[in-house]
Amino acid sequence: xxxxxxxxNYNGKVYEVELGVGDRAIKIGGxxxxxxxxxxxxxxxxxxxxxxxxDLPPNDWPDTVKKVYExxxxxxxxxxxxxxxxxxxDAVALRLISTHPDQKDTKPEDAAKLVSEVLNVxxxxxxxxxxxxxxxxxxxxxxxxxxxxxxxxxxxKAQEENHKTIAAVAMANEHKLIAMSQLDVxxxxxxxxxxxxxxxxxxxxxxxxxxxxxxxxxxYTYSVMERIRLAALQQNDGAMQPPLVCDIGKNVxxxxxxxxxxxxxxxxxxxxxxxxIWEAMTAAGMIMAGANLLVMRHPKAxxxxxxxxxxLR
Amino acid sequence: MALSGVEIFKHLPKTNxxxxxxxxxxxxxxxxxxxxxxIDACPDISEEAKKLLGEASAPPIRLITIGAGDKAVKxxxxxxxxxxxxxxxxxxxxxxxxxxxxxxxxxxxKIEAVKTSEIDRVGQKLRVEMIxxxxxxxxxxxxxxxVKNVVDSAPGVPLILHSMNPSxxxxxxxxxxxxxxxxxxxxxxxxxxxxxxAKDKKCPxxxxxxxxxxxxxxxxxxxxxxxxxxxxxxxxRKAKDMLEHFTMIRxxxxxxxxxxxxxxxxAFANRDDSMxxxxxxGIGVMKYASIIVLSSIEKWKMLSLLTxxxxxxxxxxxxxxxxxxxxxxxxxxDKSPVIVTTNFSLTYFIVRGEIENSKVPCWLAILDxxxxxxxxxxxxxxxxxxxxxxxxxxxxxxxxxxxxxxIIPGYVAVLSGSLExxxxxxxxxxxxxxxxxxxxxxxxxxxA
Ligand code: SF4
Numbered sequence: 033x034x035x036x037x038x039x040x041n042y043n044g045k046v047y048e049v050e051l052g053v054g055d056r057a058i059k060i061g062g063x064x065x066x067x068x069x070x071x072x073x074x075x076x077x078x079x080x081x082x083x084x085x086x087d088l089p090p091n092d093w094p095d096t097v098k099k100v101y102e103x104x105x106x107x108x109x110x111x112x113x114x115x116x117x118x119x120x121x122d123a124v125a126l127r128l129i130s131t132h133p134d135q136k137d138t139k140p141e142d143a144a145k146l147v148s149e150v151l152n153v154x155x156x157x158x159x160x161x162x163x164x165x166x167x168x169x170x171x172x173x174x175x176x177x178x179x180x181x182x183x184x185x186x187x188x189k190a191q192e193e194n195h196k197t198i199a200a201v202a203m204a205n206e207h208k209l210i211a212m213s214q215l216d217v218x219x220x221x222x223x224x225x226x227x228x229x230x231x232x233x234x235x236x237x238x239x240x241x242x243x244x245x246x247x248x249x250x251x252y253t254y255s256v257m258e259r260i261r262l263a264a265l266q267q268n269d270g271a272m273q274p275p276l277v278c279d280i281g282k283n284v285x286x287x288x289x290x291x292x293x294x295x296x297x298x299x300x301x302x303x304x305x306x307x308x309i310w311e312a313m314t315a316a317g318m319i320m321a322g323a324n325l326l327v328m329r330h331p332k333a334x335x336x337x338x339x340x341x342x343x344l345r
Numbered sequence: 346m347a348l349s350g351v352e353i354f355k356h357l358p359k360t361n362x363x364x365x366x367x368x369x370x371x372x373x374x375x376x377x378x379x380x381x382x383x384i385d386a387c388p389d390i391s392e393e394a395k396k397l398l399g400e401a402s403a404p405p406i407r408l409i410t411i412g413a414g415d416k417a418v419k420x421x422x423x424x425x426x427x428x429x430x431x432x433x434x435x436x437x438x439x440x441x442x443x444x445x446x447x448x449x450x451x452x453x454x455k456i457e458a459v460k461t462s463e464i465d466r467v468g469q470k471l472r473v474e475m476i477x478x479x480x481x482x483x484x485x486x487x488x489x490x491x492v493k494n495v496v497d498s499a500p501g502v503p504l505i506l507h508s509m510n511p512s513x514x515x516x517x518x519x520x521x522x523x524x525x526x527x528x529x530x531x532x533x534x535x536x537x538x539x540x541x542x543a544k545d546k547k548c549p550x551x552x553x554x555x556x557x558x559x560x561x562x563x564x565x566x567x568x569x570x571x572x573x574x575x576x577x578x579x580x581x582r583k584a585k586d587m588l589e590h591f592t593m594i595r596x597x598x599x600x601x602x603x604x605x606x607x608x609x610x611x612a613f614a615n616r617d618d619s620m621x622x623x624x625x626x627g628i629g630v631m632k633y634a635s636i637i638v639l640s641s642i643e644k645w646k647m648l649s650l651l652t653x654x655x656x657x658x659x660x661x662x663x664x665x666x667x668x669x670x671x672x673x674x675x676x677x678x679d680k681s682p683v684i685v686t687t688n689f690s691l692t693y694f695i696v697r698g699e700i701e702n703s704k705v706p707c708w709l710a711i712l713d714x715x716x717x718x719x720x721x722x723x724x725x726x727x728x729x730x731x732x733x734x735x736x737x738x739x740x741x742x743x744x745x746x747x748x749x750x751x752i753i754p755g756y757v758a759v760l761s762g763s764l765e766x767x768x769x770x771x772x773x774x775x776x777x778x779x780x781x782x783x784x785x786x787x788x789x790x791x792x793a
Contacts, residue, residue: 033605038596084654179732214721246649247466248691249718251656254631255429260531262427288695288782289648296702301465312650316627316641317656320588332620340624343584 036125039072044268047235047259048077049208049275052157053184058122059092060324061275066261068234069321078320078341081326081334082123082159084281084305087138087146088130094130094291097330109149116154125159125279126150126328131172132163140175143338153181159186159210159327161279166193174201181205186277188212190242192223193274199232210277212240215252217259217272224271232252237274238325245283247316253278257321284311285329312336319344349376350400356394357387364388368780380404382426407608409549410573411438411475411527411636418474418636421609429661436658437635438476438648440505441642442615445491446482450493458642467665467694471651477638478517480508485516488659489776490754491515496524498740500561504540505529505638509553511538522546526648527636530578531567533559540570549574551611556580557590564605576636582631584628587612591633609635616640623649630654664782665690666716671740672697679747679764682707682788683778685733686754687714687722703785705792708746710738719754730760734767755779 059077061081065073085251089106090098104111108126115121127142130136147160160176169189174197177187188210190198195211202209211227213219220239230233241260244253263272284290290307292300300306311333315326319341328334354374367373376382377398380434384390408422416437425431442454456476463472476495480488488508495504505524506517514528529554531539541550543550550572554560560579567575583589593608597603612634615623616780619651622639629637630653639646659665666688674697675681686696688711700707712733714722722728737751738744749774753760768774778787 033561033565033603034602035597035605036592037557038601038603068585069591069592070585071593093404093471214724247652247656250653251428251659251661254657255427256659258427259396279674286780286782289652293780299461299644300648301646303645304622304646305643306645309645309649312620312624313627315651316624317631317653320631336620336624339621340584340628342590343625344628345585 035299041095042265056155080122082124082125083121085111086127086129112150113310123157127161144175144179177201215242238272238277243278255319260323277325278323279327281329350378358389378584416501432660438474440477442477444481475503477505489516551576553578561605595633611636667693672709674700677706684752685710696776699781703788705788730764730767752777
């Protein structure tokens with residue numbers, strides 16, 4: 033019996049989306065195959081990684097990752113610059129966590145002021161994330177989207193309850209949009225359909241299937257993503273073809289595995305390595321399931337993930 | 346090739362005697378084609394037809410057992426490419442490589458690491474299953490002495506004997522053949538000698554060839570030499586080759602019934618950087634490796650890999666859930682706090698683990714919400730004040746404890762007022778932390 037390469041014939045592909053402006057702009061998506069299977073299709077762009085920063089000192093991040101940013105994290109502008117210049121980030125994800133009513137309830141105008149300062153000092157693409165508070169995000173993202181006009185940012189996250197307004201401001205100010213739904217293939221599709229029905233261009237959407245961390249539901253996200261990707265390729269389903277974005281840092285760095293001291297749990301081994309591998313392994317899982325853009329925190333985990341991506345190409 | 350129900354039907358007795366438990370032979374044939382029943386259920390089938398159908402109905406990837414006794418590792422028998430299509434059945438086995446040139450100190454440390462590798466995660470015991478003794482000296486006596494050392498100090502742990510030299514393998518086998526080690530590996534050059542050893546000692550045999558064409562012919566050659574239990578190595582060591590080869594092998598076996606690839610796959614994830622090695626092994630876990638050999642097994646590394654394996658091999662059809670009831674954690678008394686949460690098993694095990702960590706005995710009231718997490722169950726209306734109240738009332742906890750206080754997860758703080766109302770006179774609802782890992786501090790502060 034002779035071996036013949038078992039190829040699948042796909043008729044769809046993932047949209048290719050450009051982020052940012054100028055020579056530092058990046059492209060994600062565009063593949064016509066499952067991740068890295070070069071024998072049956074193209075994967076023109078490697079998955080990109082955005083480093084997460086926020087508008088408050090990261091007091092609630094575990095030490096392993098907090099200490100890396102010690103010198104810059106009290107100033108989001110310096111932090112953004114550090115990510116671009118020192119860490120050679122592909123992109124930065126600025127989370128406006130202080131706008132949450134339970135945090136500082138920062139006013140939209142103040143958040144916008146910070147966004148414009150960050151955009152002034154870095155030239156890599158910026159992802160602007162709200163606090164995931166349904167009502168507050170409407171006001172905050174509206175104002176910051178206007179401030180960031182012309183920078184081709186990603187604005188997020190639009191959820192079912194607030195997608196109309198957030199999509200409208202993203203559209204009006206020519207940004208890309210992250211649409212997040214709750215870990216379900218049909219909900220993800222539904223939200224994308226709602227967006228296109230209101231006139232949002234589907235090639236400007238990024239789907240966030242709702243990430244999870246290794247050991248804390250990773251398998252759900254993994255399978256939802258595999259199914260979305262198969263629907264995009266096999267059924268040529270436009271509502272399933274936006275690139276996939278996985279916001280993993282915030283899930284990973286709240287797990288016990290990244291926090292508990294070795295003295296407390298000797299059977300878990302060194303805390304430093306454990307935290308870093310937890311984020312990198314989660315990233316590896318998302319990449320194998322089809323992620324095009326990851327939002328991560330620890331530079332060493334990012335470096336490992338990039339090395340893995342290189343080895344997969 | 347897998348046969349259709351109609352093709353199978355042609356070979357059945359066609360008497361519709363119902364002894365198989367199906368109304369007709371055709372119904373039985375259909376079920377057989379779907380691999381939902383064993384051919385042995387029909388007592389009247391001819392031997393000839395049985396052999397023919399047996400081959401056609403065999404699982405697309407052969408089940409291979411490595412080792413003997415209760416620590417034996419079973420791999421293979423996978424039927425899908427994506428876990429959401431059904432599930433992945435037999436979790437890949439991890440092995441640590443021990444070179445026969447390593448110092449006795451290093452060897453001792455590695456054996457110890459394997460023996461103490463077990464962790465408990467959401468109710469399952471997970472560990473590094475195997476040791477791969479690796480020939481680096483090309484010296485049968487040296488190899489045998491390390492095999493002996495491992496057999497003596499890690500009894501029951503399944504072995505992989507790794508050498509391309511049949512006399513080295515033979516020396517190792519002399520000490521452990523009855524323990525069914527995996528022989529690694531037959532190549533095009535040594536196939537006859539290795540196949541003979543595997544057959545004589547009834548051990549599974551891994552075959553190594555460079556690339557998938559060469560692997561196909563070697564697989565056929567070794568099978569032709571009479572070896573049934575085969576494990577495949579296409580020489581893939583880079584992440585890309587691993588992913589592509591393993592995908593092609595799994596697809597060929599499952600979708601095309603390509604017999605030469607109807608066996609489990611072995612992967613080697615050796616890297617100087619242990620973190621990188623972990624990620625490479627992770628690719629193996631997700632994408633179809635059945636045995637993964639590592640060069641080191643630090644605890645942080647195995648925690649991540651064993652967790653990944655558990656995630657990927659979880660049955661996606663069954664929401665993981667535990668039974669609805671009041672669980673006693675520690676030496677709980679009538680004064681101990683009552684904590685309410687959902688029956689999603691991850692939630693249950695994490696909350697329970699944190700209560701144990703706190704050393705504060707508690708009653709853990711687990712409400713059946715069909716295996717959803719707290720937030721999802723709340724959003725779906727399954728973790729509602731009415732349901733929680735009804736459960737607390739019916740559970741009889743009122744007779745067990747002398748207080749009237751329940752602690753609810755911080756994420757559903759909004760429920761507290763309405764729950765208090767539903768529970769009625771005298772009840773108090775306390776809002777606990779959002780994340781379980783804050784429970785120990787929370788419980789201790791209340792105790793003080
Ligand atoms: S037992 Fe055999 S012969 Fe009888 S009905 Fe079933 S398949 Fe047909």
